[in-house]
Ligand SMILES: O=P(O)(O)OC[C@H]1O[C@H](OP(=O)(O)OP(=O)(O)O)[C@H](O)[C@@H]1O
C-alpha cells in the first residue's frame with residue numbers, strides 16, 4: 001500500500017502485527033534483564049510515544065517511567081546542537097536507566113541524550129530503539145542493547161515517526177520510495 005505525504009511517496013514496510021510481535025519479545029528480554037532492579041524507562045519525545053505505550057504494556061516488573069524532550073537554545077531542530085533534556089523529573093543517580101527511542105538514524109540525538117543522562121551518574125544506561133539505521137549512524141554506541149528492526153537508510157514515517165509533522169498516527173511503518181524505484 002502506498003501513501004503520499006506532502007509530495008513524498010511511501011510504501012508500507014513494517015505492519016503493526018510485526019511491530020507488536022517484536023515488542024512482545026523485547027518486553028520479555030527487559031523483564032528478565034531488569035528483574036528486581038527497579039529500572040527507569042525514559043522515552044524521548046515526540047517520536048517514541050506509540051512505541052513507549054506498547055512496550056510499557058509488556059513490562060511486568062517494578063519500574064518507573066519518564067519522558068524527555070531535547071531542546072536547543074538556538075531553536076534548531078537538527079539535533080546537531082542540544083543543550084537540555086526537558087521534563088526529566090526523576091533523580092537518576094545510581095539508577096538503572098533504559099532510554100527508549102523510536103529511531104536511531106545518524107545517532108546525533110542519542111549521543112546528546114546519553115551525554116545529558118550520564119551527567120546524572122546513573123548506575124547503568126542501556127538503549128532500546130524500535131528502529132536502527134546502521135548505514136546512517138555517525139557515532140558508535142556500545143549500549144544499544146534492544147533493537148526492534150534494523151532498516152535501510154530510507155526515510156520512514158508512521159507509528160510515531162513523522163514527515164513534516166504528519167504521519168505519526170499511522171499504525172504501520174512506511175518507507176519512502178526512492179525516485180529511481182517509483183516506476
Ligand atoms: O539519530 P538521529 O538522526 O538524531 O534521529 C533520530 C531522532 O530523530 C527523531 O526525533 P526529532 O528530533 O525529529 O523529533 P521528534 O521525535 O519530535 O520527531 C527521532 O524521534 C529520534 O529522536
Ligand code: HPA
Pocket residue numbers: 103105154155156157161162163
Ligand atoms: O527516517 C526518519 N523518519 C522520521 N523521523 C526521523 N528522524 C530521524 N530519522 C527519521
